[in-house]
Amino acid sequence: MLKFSSLVAAGLAVGLSFGANAGTLEDVKKRGMLSCGVSTGLAGFSQKDEKGEWSGLDVDVCKAVAAAVLGDASKVQYKPLTAKERFTALQSGEIDILSRNTTWTHTRDTSLGLNFAGVNYYDGQGFMVSKKLGVKSALELDGAAACIQAGTTTELNLADYFRANGMKYTAVTFDTSDQTRAGFESGRCDVLTSDQSQLYAIRIGLKDPDSAMVLPEVISKEPLGPVVRQGDDEWFNIAKWSLVAMIEAEFLGVDSANAADMKDNGKPAQKRLLGTEGDAGEKLGLSADWAYNIVSQVGNYGESFERNVGMGSPLKIARGINEQWNKGGFLYSPPIR
Amino acid sequence: MSEEIRAKASSAGSMLNNPRVRAILYQALLLFGLGYFFYSIVSNALNNMEARGIKSGFDFLFTASGFDILMTLVPYSATSTYGMTFVVGLLNTILVSIVGIFFATVLGFLIGVAYFSNNWLIKRLSVVYVETFRNIPLLLQVFFWYFAVLASLPSARESLSLGEVIFLNVRGLYLPDLVGGAGSSIVYGSIVVAIAAIVFLKKWAKKRQDDTGEQFPVALTSLGILLGLPLITLFIMGVPFTWDFPELKGFNFRGGITVIPELMALTIALSVYTGAFIAEAVRAGVQSVPHGQTEAARSIGLRENRIMSLIIVPQAMRVIVPLLNSEYQSLVKNSTLATAIGYPDLFTVFVGTSLNQTGQAIEIVFMTMAVYFVINMTISFLMNRFNASVALVERK
Numbered sequence: 069m070l071k072f073s074s075l076v077a078a079g080l081a082v083g084l085s086f087g088a089n090a091g092t093l094e095d096v097k098k099r100g101m102l103s104c105g106v107s108t109g110l111a112g113f114s115q116k117d118e119k120g121e122w123s124g125l126d127v128d129v130c131k132a133v134a135a136a137v138l139g140d141a142s143k144v145q146y147k148p149l150t151a152k153e154r155f156t157a158l159q160s161g162e163i164d165i166l167s168r169n170t171t172w173t174h175t176r177d178t179s180l181g182l183n184f185a186g187v188n189y190y191d192g193q194g195f196m197v198s199k200k201l202g203v204k205s206a207l208e209l210d211g212a213a214a215c216i217q218a219g220t221t222t223e224l225n226l227a228d229y230f231r232a233n234g235m236k237y238t239a240v241t242f243d244t245s246d247q248t249r250a251g252f253e254s255g256r257c258d259v260l261t262s263d264q265s266q267l268y269a270i271r272i273g274l275k276d277p278d279s280a281m282v283l284p285e286v287i288s289k290e291p292l293g294p295v296v297r298q299g300d301d302e303w304f305n306i307a308k309w310s311l312v313a314m315i316e317a318e319f320l321g322v323d324s325a326n327a328a329d330m331k332d333n334g335k336p337a338q339k340r341l342l343g344t345e346g347d348a349g350e351k352l353g354l355s356a357d358w359a360y361n362i363v364s365q366v367g368n369y370g371e372s373f374e375r376n377v378g379m380g381s382p383l384k385i386a387r388g389i390n391e392q393w394n395k396g397g398f399l400y401s402p403p404i405r
Numbered sequence: 406m407s408e409e410i411r412a413k414a415s416s417a418g419s420m421l422n423n424p425r426v427r428a429i430l431y432q433a434l435l436l437f438g439l440g441y442f443f444y445s446i447v448s449n450a451l452n453n454m455e456a457r458g459i460k461s462g463f464d465f466l467f468t469a470s471g472f473d474i475l476m477t478l479v480p481y482s483a484t485s486t487y488g489m490t491f492v493v494g495l496l497n498t499i500l501v502s503i504v505g506i507f508f509a510t511v512l513g514f515l516i517g518v519a520y521f522s523n524n525w526l527i528k529r530l531s532v533v534y535v536e537t538f539r540n541i542p543l544l545l546q547v548f549f550w551y552f553a554v555l556a557s558l559p560s561a562r563e564s565l566s567l568g569e570v571i572f573l574n575v576r577g578l579y580l581p582d583l584v585g586g587a588g589s590s591i592v593y594g595s596i597v598v599a600i601a602a603i604v605f606l607k608k609w610a611k612k613r614q615d616d617t618g619e620q621f622p623v624a625l626t627s628l629g630i631l632l633g634l635p636l637i638t639l640f641i642m643g644v645p646f647t648w649d650f651p652e653l654k655g656f657n658f659r660g661g662i663t664v665i666p667e668l669m670a671l672t673i674a675l676s677v678y679t680g681a682f683i684a685e686a687v688r689a690g691v692q693s694v695p696h697g698q699t700e701a702a703r704s705i706g707l708r709e710n711r712i713m714s715l716i717i718v719p720q721a722m723r724v725i726v727p728l729l730n731s732e733y734q735s736l737v738k739n740s741t742l743a744t745a746i747g748y749p750d751l752f753t754v755f756v757g758t759s760l761n762q763t764g765q766a767i768e769i770v771f772m773t774m775a776v777y778f779v780i781n782m783t784i785s786f787l788m789n790r791f792n793a794s795v796a797l798v799e800r801k
Contacts, residue, residue: 152761159459159766180764181459201656211655213576218747219761224471227483238657239473240667241747241758251747254556255575256666258656298458 092164092296092303093353096137101145104130105163108148108244111269112377112385113169113189122146128372129167129188129294131365132310136358141365150243152219155180158297165307166295169263171221176295185307187293188369189377190389190398192286193225194264196271199281201258206285210235215248215257217241225288226261249273252280263290268383306352313359315401316341317368319392324367327360341404348404359404369399450767465763466491472758474749476665490759494751495776501671501750502737502780508676509736510729513683520688531684538681544742546678551670551746558666561657570650578664579651588645595638602634603627667748671740679736686728690721722795730788734781751776 096102106114106126114124122130122144131141147163158166159181169191170176172184195206195214203209206229216222218241230237240257242248249270252260260270260280267282274280296307317323320338322330331342339345342363343356352358366372373390374380391397420426454461466488473483478496481489519531538546556575559565564574572579585592610621639646651661694717702712741752751773760769 152757155761155764156766159457159764175762176764178458179460181454181457209656211657211659213657218753218758223473223758224483224762227471227473231483237473239475241475241749241753243744243747243757247747250552250556254552255560256556299456 092300093137093306096164100138101143102130102134102137102165103145103147103163104133105147105149105154105157105166105168106130107168108150108246110169110245110266111272112265112381112383113269114146114148114167116146116148123376125189125372125376126167126169126294128314128366128376129311130165132314132362133165133294133307135361135365136306136310136313136352136354139355139357139361141361150219151217152243155182158182158295161297164296164303169266169292170295171263171290172293173221181298182295183298183304185294185296185304186311187291187398188311189265189292191263191265191290191292193222193261193288193290194267194286195283196252196260196262196267196280197258197283199279203259203283206283206287207233207235209237209259211237212259213238213240213257215240215242215251215260217245217248217262218243220262221288221290222262229287245270246273263292265377265383265385268385272382302353306354309348309352309404310358310362312401312404313341313362314366314369314372315392315399316404317359317363318370319394319399319401322363322368323371324364327364331360337403337405346405454767460763460765461767462765463768465765465768470759470762472762474754475747476668476749487759487763490754491751491772494749494754497749497754498737498740498743498751498776499780501668501675501740501743501748504672505675505679505736505740506733508672509679509683509732512676512680513732514687516680516684517687517691520684521691535681535684538677539685543674543678543739544745547670547674547742547745550673551666555666555670561653564653564658570648572651572658575666576657576663577666578669579658580662580664581651582649582660582662584647584649586645586647588642591642592635592638592645595635596631599630599634602630606630665748667743667746670746671743671748674742675736675739678739679732682732682735683729686725686732687721689728690723690725691717693724694720719795723792723797726788726792726795730785730792733784733788737780737784738777 104127106122106124109115110124112124114122114126116122127144127146130144130146134144135141147157149157149163149166149168154166154168154170155176157163165185167188169189170184171191172187176182177184195209197203197209209230214226214237216226216239223239223241226237226239238257240251242251245262245266248260248262251257252270253274260267262270264282264286271277271280271282294307294311296304298304317327320335320341322334322338322341327342330338331344334342334344336345340348342360343349343358347356349356349358367375370392373387377383377385378387387395387397389398391399393400451461467486469484470487470490471483474481474490474493476497477493478500479489479493481493516531516534519527522528522531558573558575561574561576564572564579566572570581606626607623610623614620649660651658651663698716698720699712702716707715740750743750744753744757747753755769756773760766763769
């Protein structure tokens with residue numbers, strides 16, 4: 069009988085371990101750490117420096133959520149994941165939030181048990197070729213071999229694009245961004261295709277960045293954003309509004325330098341954001357100064373952009389469509405009220 | 406009264422104390438427990454996946470995959486289904502396994518036999534080979550061949566070429582392809598007939614030797630049949646073959662057969678690595694045959710090569726074959742390292758790309774595990790049959 073009952077107990081234990089579903093907020097608070105899935109290394113978005121410190125546009129989303137929930141942007145445990153590992157890691161509860169240049173698509177939103185918490189970078193897929201090749205347009209790539217990262221939307225868009233234009237190609241797939249670059253550099257493929265932002269990041273990582281050029285064609289829409297598990301609306305809201313707070317702060321003119329001053333002397337909308345008026349934090353299940361912590365410790369979206377991928381970084385990407393709506397971009401955050 | 410009770414109690418007790426009954430009872434309980442254990446795992450997983458909005462089921466196998474694969478042995482495009490992706494990956498896995506096993510065996514036997522060479526240098530080289538490749542992690546060797554050796558080959562326009570028909574560059578090895586026209590199937594058929602004839606000849610020669618003691622030059626005659634018959638057929642049919650040579654067009658070579666560098670790197674790494682282990686198995690096998698056997702064979706006047714083929718090898722095989730079995734199985738499992746360099750084997754295209762595009766982890770991982778299980782069971786079955794044929798036959 070002992071055997072039997074212990075088997076049942078084991079069965080129940082395994083069964084229950086699939087359960088632990090809701091309550092990510094409590095888990096994170098109890099742990100005192102946010103577990104955040106990032107890339108294995110992509111300049112400007114999530115990269116580790118020599119001291120082991122992570123930085124980047126995607127890393128700043130992790131930091132913002134940690135600042136909002138725990139009051140300290142440094143309390144993040146980063147989990148580097150390949151494109152292939154990322155969703156399983158999130159589904160299984162290994163990470164609390166995935167912030168890893170991930171494209172928001174219908175399949176991922178509907179059938180993987182995930183929710184996209186917004187968009188932190190509007191991207192599109194492009195091509196990088198060696199200048200030696202003398203190619204000026206993606207339409208001249210018939211018969212080319214293309215290096216791509218496995219398990220990405222890039223792989224699907226590429227197939228669509230070549231099929232739509234009646235061209236042939238060979239797909240050479242790699243696991244990580246670094247391997248893809250190595251394949252391109254060795255001449256295994258003629259063209260490297262990825263999201264445009266990544267192409268710039270990969271290009272500056274080449275031994276001779278001037279030997280390669282990015283073609284003008286953008287063949288897809290790639291809204292990149294943070295992802296959380298489906299079925300935990302409280303946590304979904306926190307992720308969503310942490311990102312909104314960064315964008316809204318920029319719109320309202322609040323940045324890391326003036327946040328402390330604005331808290332007391334700002335306009336009503338600024339005060340509502342920073343928690344001196346209204347109860348936005350409480351409604352999220354957080355402290356009143358949740359957004360103040362984000363802006364003062366991480367900065368607003370504009371600061372994060374310039375520091376990581378913009379003019380203040382080696383990537384030098386222009387704001388373009390990632391500018392506020394009133395300046396010609398797509399960023400339009402819902403109001404905090 | 407009290408005696409009646411005692412009798413009843415003892416009969417009830419004897420039922421439980423009956424070893425047969427107890428054994429069956431415990432087995433039944435264990436079976437039930439195990440059944441419940443797996444049932445609860447599966448049903449819990451399904452319930453929780455549904456609660457979390459994760460899709461499950463095998464419908465995805467019939468939807469279009471939307472991505473292309475570097476190397477396919479059957480026609481495949483982005484409009485093919487995930488079911489086809491599975492087939493493509495499976496065939497690629499089988500291809501690299503068979504080619505890998507072939508070269509590992511050849512290499513392993515050569516190196517293993519070299520250990521017994523009287524030449525000091527050859528013997529040392531054999532030892533160095535085994536110790537080097539056995540002790541370096543396989544993943545590192547795969548990377549070495551792919552990123553260090555093959556990636557440093559010249560570009561397509563500066564290819565190394567052999568007589569302008571075979572080309573080698575960073576994109577792979579380009580070989581001319583033999584295209585069979587009408588009547589080519591008869592030539593293929595003649596090769597099969599030749600092989601059958603050789604098998605028959607061997608049996609006949611053995612029987613003749615057993616009966617009369619006369620030897621027949623089997624090896625030479627076999628070679629004659631194997632070359633002669635297809636050649637005669639070839640010329641009777643008017644050489645129904647043409648060559649398709651690779652040609653540099655646009656970015657790459659077109660035409661002919663392309664061996665992609667991912668396949669080359671993986672095959673080389675797997676063969677070289679497993680070859681080291683097989684060499685050790687061969688050495689162990691040969692050393693297991695007592696030296697007295699050789700001496701006895703010499704004393705009855707057998708020549709050295711006949712001693713090897715008639716006395717040493719048959720006895721050594723009894724030790725070598727069971728070891729080969731597990732080496733072959735390891736090779737098949739190790740072929741999943743393909744994913745590190747992007748060779749499109751089952752693990753790369755199915756557990757890698759397909760899993761990521763569909764998100765159906767449980768189904769895909771389960772199918773893949775089942776495939777490796779079946780492949781290895783097949784190897785085991787074949788090797789056990791082979792083992793039975795070389796095992797010592799004892800008098801019944």
